Amino acid sequence: MDIYKKSISELSELINKKTISSIEMTNYFIRRIRSFDKNLNSFITVDEDFSYAQAKIADKQIAANKNTFLTGIPIAHKDLFSTKGILTTCASKMLENYIPPYDATVVSKLNNQGMVTLGKTNMDEFAMGSSNESSYFGSVKNPWDLTKVPGGSSGGSASAVAARLSPIATGSDTGGSIRQPASFCGLTGLKPTYGSVSRYGMIAYASSLDQGGPLATSAEDCAILFNIIRGFDNNDPTSNFKIKQNEVKLNLNKKNFKSISIGIPKEYFSKDLDKNISDVIDQSIGVFKKLGFNFKEISLPQHGYTIPAYYIIASAEASSNLSRYDGVKFGYRCKNPKNLEDLYSRTRKEGFGKEVKKRIMIGAYALSSGYYDEYYMRALRIRRIIRDNFLNAFKDVDYIFAPTCPSTAFNIGEKTSNALEMYLSDIYTTPVNLAGLPAVSIPVGFSNKMPVGMQIIGNDFNENGILNVAHAFQKETDWHNKVPREFDHE
Numbered sequence: 001m002d003i004y005k006k007s008i009s010e011l012s013e014l015i016n017k018k019t020i021s022s023i024e025m026t027n028y029f030i031r032r033i034r035s036f037d038k039n040l041n042s043f044i045t046v047d048e049d050f051s052y053a054q055a056k057i058a059d060k061q062i063a064a065n066k067n068t069f070l071t072g073i074p075i076a077h078k079d080l081f082s083t084k085g086i087l088t089t090c091a092s093k094m095l096e097n098y099i100p101p102y103d104a105t106v107v108s109k110l111n112n113q114g115m116v117t118l119g120k121t122n123m124d125e126f127a128m129g130s131s132n133e134s135s136y137f138g139s140v141k142n143p144w145d146l147t148k149v150p151g152g153s154s155g156g157s158a159s160a161v162a163a164r165l166s167p168i169a170t171g172s173d174t175g176g177s178i179r180q181p182a183s184f185c186g187l188t189g190l191k192p193t194y195g196s197v198s199r200y201g202m203i204a205y206a207s208s209l210d211q212g213g214p215l216a217t218s219a220e221d222c223a224i225l226f227n228i229i230r231g232f233d234n235n236d237p238t239s240n241f242k243i244k245q246n247e248v249k250l251n252l253n254k255k256n257f258k259s260i261s262i263g264i265p266k267e268y269f270s271k272d273l274d275k276n277i278s279d280v281i282d283q284s285i286g287v288f289k290k291l292g293f294n295f296k297e298i299s300l301p302q303h304g305y306t307i308p309a310y311y312i313i314a315s316a317e318a319s320s321n322l323s324r325y326d327g328v329k330f331g332y333r334c335k336n337p338k339n340l341e342d343l344y345s346r347t348r349k350e351g352f353g354k355e356v357k358k359r360i361m362i363g364a365y366a367l368s369s370g371y372y373d374e375y376y377m378r379a380l381r382i383r384r385i386i387r388d389n390f391l392n393a394f395k396d397v398d399y400i401f402a403p404t405c406p407s408t409a410f411n412i413g414e415k416t417s418n419a420l421e422m423y424l425s426d427i428y429t430t431p432v433n434l435a436g437l438p439a440v441s442i443p444v445g446f447s448n449k450m451p452v453g454m455q456i457i458g459n460d461f462n463e464n465g466i467l468n469v470a471h472a473f474q475k476e477t478d479w480h481n482k483v484p485r486e487f488d489h490e
């Protein structure tokens, strides 16, 4: 039946028609994880007993006709979403044994639909990274080429969905961590408008940037998941009331394509962009043009300041958020501390990895008195200007297209000793987080046998728009249905 190739709607139909039970479907994906994940390392935790218990409940609901569209369908969660009773490590030694007493809002919403948690996926430690190499549990491999990174920080979720070990997964995106791994692994990944998806129970990296969202094979599946996880949440003080507006309905009519205008930022498509990537993107723009969409060159003049501003702001917030890991409240505690200071310093020295320590140091420096105005305040001003650049552009166009990454997936180890190069791989994704806007990355082709992604960026709360545009493309093309050869069998 090739269940691994099915979309969420097709899986839902199989379950509804009772062709297959949730227990059987869960078992099918657990078997795939057991046989394929040895090579990928995309999961940190797989708790079969928990999954089967959820599947059993789902089957009861189905038998009683009390099921929803998603009941019984498996999903994997990035290991920074708190899951009650299941290990949640954030890929850090600091939380190696941490079992949360509650579910993140995203997880409880999906549990309430009857979805089945297959496990928790690998990631960069505390979501800091672009290659999944900073995980305490080892790096993750890209299913398209096992010598390459899957992207990060949601690399485990991306690798698992690309190899079809899970039909869909959650991720989080602070500066590109959903879109960049989606691009490296040939998936569709949605970073929602800031404030659309509750951050309650999502372990914080940089609170003003973090946003949860789906990693899936298609825009259609992203829309299905987004419609469930979105929504105002009293438990998240940054949750936005305007969220009422952004339910997604994939009903864009061909007749309307002609009235849609798309901006191409000249700063993004300059000669610095890899020719292979720009050729693939040009071809996909050709598909949109044929469908009738209108294109226009636009300018986002302050683009060059994005990476420094992002890394100052994200590190500043990280240094504050991570101060809670001190050996007292929860998580790792060093052995035989001599005194309180020794407890704090040794716990943090032993519990955090190198990348995390680097961010804490940069952040603490940027926030320290004397440097605050020069670094942090200035970065905040740049952030405002970058958002204004986008809002200005949206006076002229409905959507903005952008490359997702300057390259395809790079080799494992290639950039670990060059922080600047690693940080520059976020050049096209971080502006969207600084501006708080929604964006989706879709697969648009291949370069040297590795997938290439393209972003569709929308104005605030226009997830409906960007996913409709992505869906229009996916109805015409087949890139999103490609499965890496090694994993393209039962």
Ligand code: GLN
Residues within 6 Å of the ligand: 127, 128, 129, 130, 152, 153, 172, 173, 174, 175, 176, 177, 178, 205, 314, 426
């Ligand atoms: N690569 C970026 C960083 O390291 C983004 C990570 C993310 O989105 N979580 O900060």
